[in-house]
Each structure stands twice: as C-alpha cells, then as structure tokens.
Amino acid sequence: MKGTDCVDLLKNKHSPLRLGYVGIVNRSFQDVQSDLPLEESREKEKAFFSKSPYNQFSDKIGSSYLMKRIHFLFTEEVKKCIPTLRSALNKLIEEKKAEINDISMTNLLIDYYHCLQKVIGSHKYHGVFSYEEENVLFEFKTAFDRFTCEYDFTDVEREIKSSDSLIFHEQIIKDIVRKNVNLIQNEIIERIDSFSEHLYQSISKITTSLSTLASSLNALTISKMESQYDLLITDIKKYILIQGLYVNTRYPNFEISKILNKIKISEEDCNSNIIYIKRLFFFSGFG
Numbered sequence: 387m388k389g390t391d392c393v394d395l396l397k398n399k400h401s402p403l404r405l406g407y408v409g410i411v412n413r414s415f416q417d418v419q420s421d422l423p424l425e426e427s428r429e430k431e432k433a434f435f436s437k438s439p440y441n442q443f444s445d446k447i448g449s450s451y452l453m454k455r456i457h458f459l460f461t462e463e464v465k466k467c468i469p470t471l472r473s474a475l476n477k478l479i480e481e482k483k484a485e486i487n488d489i490s491m492t493n494l495l496i497d498y499y500h501c502l503q504k505v506i507g508s509h510k511y512h513g514v515f516s517y518e519e520e521n522v523l524f525e526f527k528t529a530f531d532r533f534t535c536e537y538d539f540t541d542v543e544r545e546i547k548s549s550d551s552l553i554f555h556e557q558i559i560k561d562i563v564r565k566n567v568n569l570i571q572n573e574i575i576e577r578i579d580s581f582s583e584h585l586y587q588s589i590s591k592i593t594t595s596l597s598t599l600a601s602s603l604n605a606l607t608i609s610k611m612e613s614q615y616d617l618l619i620t621d622i623k624k625y626i627l628i629q630g631l632y633v634n635t636r637y638p639n640f641e642i643s644k645i646l647n648k649i650k651i652s653e654e655d656c657n658s659n660i661i662y663i664k665r666l667f668f669f670s671g672f673g
Contacts, residue, residue, distance in 0.1 A: 392409060395407055409443065411448075428449060
C-alpha cells in the first residue's frame with residue numbers, strides 16, 4: 387500500500403492531541419472536476435477504509451464521523467456557555483429595572499408630599515383645617531401610594547428560561563420596550579391627572595382665611611418643585627437614552643416625548659397664593 391502509515395497517529399501515540407485524530411480521505415482532483423456527489427465520495431471513503439489497515443478504527447474515522455464529532459463538541463461548548471449568557475442577561479435585566487426605578491417622577495411627588503407634611507403637619511398649624519377631615523395627609527399618602535409604575539419584563543425572562551437559543555431576536559426586545567414605553571406614558575398621565583384632581587379637592591378644603599399658611603405653602607412648593615424639575619427632565623432623558631439603545635426613537639409610535647410636553651411649571655407671585663403647574667398640579671382658592 388502506498389502512502390504514510392498513520393496507525394500510530396490515529397492511536398494518538400505520535401504528536402498526541404487532547405481530542406486525538408480523525409482520519410478522512412480527501413477528495414481527489416478528478417472527483418472535484420467530475421462533480422462527484424458527496425454521498426458517493428463518502429461511499430468510496432468507506433470502501434477504502436474497510437479494505438485498509440485502518441479498518442480497526444472504522445467507528446472513529448471518516449468524514450461522516452468527523453462531522454458528528456465536531457457537532458458534538460460544538461454542542462457541548464454551547465451548553466457550557468448558556469448558563470453564563472443567561473446570568474449575564476438576567477443581570478442586565480436587573481440593572482435596567484434599577485435604572486427605571488431611579489427615574490424621579492415618583493420621587494418628585496414623594497418629595498412634594500414631604501413638603502406638604504412639613505408645612506401642614508407642623509404643630510404650629512395643628513387644627514388649621516376648617517372641615518372635620520384632619521387626616522388629609524393620609525389622603526395625600528394614599529394618592530402617592532397609588533402612583534406606582536410597573537414594568538413588564540416577564541416576556542424577556544420567559545424567553546431566557548424556555549429558549550435554548552444563544553441569540554435572541556432583537557425584535558423581541560424592541561417590542562417589549564416599545565410596549566413598556568407606551569404603558570409608562572399612559573400610566574404617568576393617568577396617575578398625574580388622578581392625583582392632581584385629588585390634591586386639588588383636598589387643598590381646596592383648607593380655609594381661605596389662612597393667607598400666611600397659604601403663602602408659605604406656595605413658596606415652599608415652588609422652591610421644591612423647581613429644584614426637582616431639572617432632575618426630573620434629566621432622568622426622563624436618561625431613560626429615553628437607555629431605551630434608545632434598542633428602539634428607533636423616530637418610529638411614529640414612539641411618543642415618550644409627549645410626557646415632556648405635558649410637564650410645565652410657571653410661577654406667579656407667591657403673595658397671589660396661586661401655583662399653576664400644567665397637567666401636573668393645579669390648586670387655588672387660598673385667601
């Protein structure tokens with residue numbers, strides 16, 4: 387027989403490799419020129435090995451075995467990577483949740499609640515309400531408790547848990563983010579409208595004879611709201627930037643910018659005892 391004796395090589399005795407060697411028969415120039423089908427090439431290879439000294443390795447040689455071996459090794463490596471990828475994706479999801487929770491729309495209203503509590507809840511103004519509901523702060527607190535936006539990541543989490551795929555289609559992320567953005571916009575507008583009406587009804591009950599209290603309340607509120615306004619806009623823009631990594635913000639249905647258009651603060655003289663905040667707060671009726 388012509389050629390090199392590869393028995394020791396196939397036994398991995400000569401220049402040993404961690405995964406050993408797989409012997410195959412290369413297609414000849416004539417086979418290539420004649421467009422010999424691959425299936426026939428494999429049959430010729432099988433016939434050659436069956437009549438050669440390499441027949442003892444029949445179950446671990448040949449191009450068919452090589453393909454199966456490569457596929458197996460690749461699959462095993464992929465399986466090893468999946469837990470790491472899932473962990474990385476879960477970590478990214480948690481980071482995005484934390485970033486969303488840092489948006490100061492809710493913090494803005496909570497700080498405003500503490501503003502009211504500092505003025506109205508002070509012992510100096512104990513009993514200043516002209517109506518029987520002295521637990522007005524409880525009413526405010528209830529409104530703030532309702533002002534909570536939830537963001538739905540279950541679709542992403544379900545994909546990670548159920549899919550064996552290494553790569554998730556980008557459209558899945560885009561659709562979920564776009565859905566969340568619309569929910570956030572609608573939720574914020576709805577809650578602000580509801581809270582604004584609740585706050586207006588509660589504040590209107592305060593007697594109009596307490597002009598000093600009203601003036602102090604307005605001045606404190608304006609100061610606090612102005613200090614929070616820039617932070618709010620910055621955080622909303624930050625959120626838009628984060629989501630912009632996944633979403634084409636020029637898409638016609640991307641309407642998060644409407645939120646910015648609905649937030650506007652204008653200040654009148656504090657002595658006029660009127661605060662007007664477009665779409666966010668509106669209350670008057672102080673003396």
